Amino acid sequence: MHKTLGFVPTMGSLHEGHLSLIKKSISDKHFTIASIFVNPIQFNSKSDFEKYPVQTEKDIQMLSKAGCDAVFIPTPEEIYGSDIHLSSSDLFERELHGFDISSLEGVMEGEFRPGHLKGVAVVVKKLFNLVDPDFAYFGKKDYQQLLLIMQLTVFLKKNTTIVPCETVRETSGLAMSSRNERLTPSQKTEAAAIYRILSEIKKLSLKHDSTSLLIQKAKELFAFEPLQIEYIEIADGVSLKKISSTKDSENPVLFIAAYIGEIRLIDNIGLND
Ligand code: AMP
Numbered sequence: 001m002h003k004t005l006g007f008v009p010t011m012g013s014l015h016e017g018h019l020s021l022i023k024k025s026i027s028d029k030h031f032t033i034a035s036i037f038v039n040p041i042q043f044n045s046k047s048d049f050e051k052y053p054v055q056t057e058k059d060i061q062m063l064s065k066a067g068c069d070a071v072f073i074p075t076p077e078e079i080y081g082s083d084i085h086l087s088s089s090d091l092f093e094r095e096l097h098g099f100d101i102s103s104l105e106g107v108m109e110g111e112f113r114p115g116h117l118k119g120v121a122v123v124v125k126k127l128f129n130l131v132d133p134d135f136a137y138f139g140k141k142d143y144q145q146l147l148l149i150m151q152l153t154v155f156l157k158k159n160t161t162i163v164p165c166e167t168v169r170e171t172s173g174l175a176m177s178s179r180n181e182r183l184t185p186s187q188k189t190e191a192a193a194i195y196r197i198l199s200e201i202k203k204l205s206l207k208h209d210s211t212s213l214l215i216q217k218a219k220e221l222f223a224f225e226p227l228q229i230e231y232i233e234i235a236d237g238v239s240l241k242k243i244s245s246t247k248d249s250e251n252p253v254l255f256i257a258a259y260i261g262e263i264r265l266i267d268n269i270g271l272n273d
Contacts, residue, residue: 006030007133013053013178017168021137035072041088042119088119141167193225198269230257
């Protein structure tokens with residue numbers, strides 16, 4: 001009997017967030033493949049790439065324990081061949097000419113991490129071509145990436161269904177992330193302020209719909225925390241266009257990127273969820 005294929009692309013250093021995607025694919029009864037590939041072209045900072053945590057043996061054990069059927073761990077050469085020296089923009093032009101990501105590139109992750117989204121689109125195209133999944137699982141924590149991949153799948157006319165998955169959090173509320181590995185215990189405690197404040201603003205949005213007021217309030221709350229905000233925005237959850245009132249969207253989402261020390265963390269919360 002033909003079994004459907006469920007695919008979970010990752011950059012390794014796995015945690016419960018990744019495993020929730022694997023477990024969802026397994027419970028959806030797919031033959032489940034994970035990939036581990038720290039994609040060099042999606043990093044816009046060399047040091048972020050070099051310091052990205054790697055723990056492949058432990059990852060394989062975690063995948064096996066979770067019941068994952070297979071794991072694909074390519075080398076950069078296997079993915080990019082002799083093109084490895086090209087920039088994400090050049091590779092994007094070559095691989096995805098005509099795919100318009102300007103609306104995603106101009107805002108938030110696209111704006112603050114030049115080349116990042118193009119690097120993600122290229123690697124996902126290559127992984128999808130190699131694995132050819134029926135279903136692929138992506139986390140809402142990387143919200144803009146999820147939208148990008150939904151658009152990419154349409155552009156490539158792929159028969160892959162993209163399955164969005166909820167963000168898994170520590171008990172403190174901190175969104176699980178491989179980058180949390182690099183936080184000291186006290187920074188981890190401090191980083192919990194991100195979700196605490198997002199949740200407070202969500203509560204406040206029940207009474208106030210002005211997004212400038214809500215963002216102002218968030219900034220006031222963050223001023224007490226040892227975090228540097230890179231951006232904080234309320235946008236429509238489909239178009240990512242900024243909105244002036246939460247009533248202007250069926251799905252208003254509050255997005256944030258912030259630094260704690262040199263570690264960059266992102267999170268978001270759906271205000272109507
Ligand atoms: P990464 O290894 O960071 O590239 O993530 C691989 C996949 O796991 C992406 O689809 C992420 O959105 C997803 N992911 C990462 N962290 C979480 C989390 N805390 N909860 C749910 N999914 C996550």
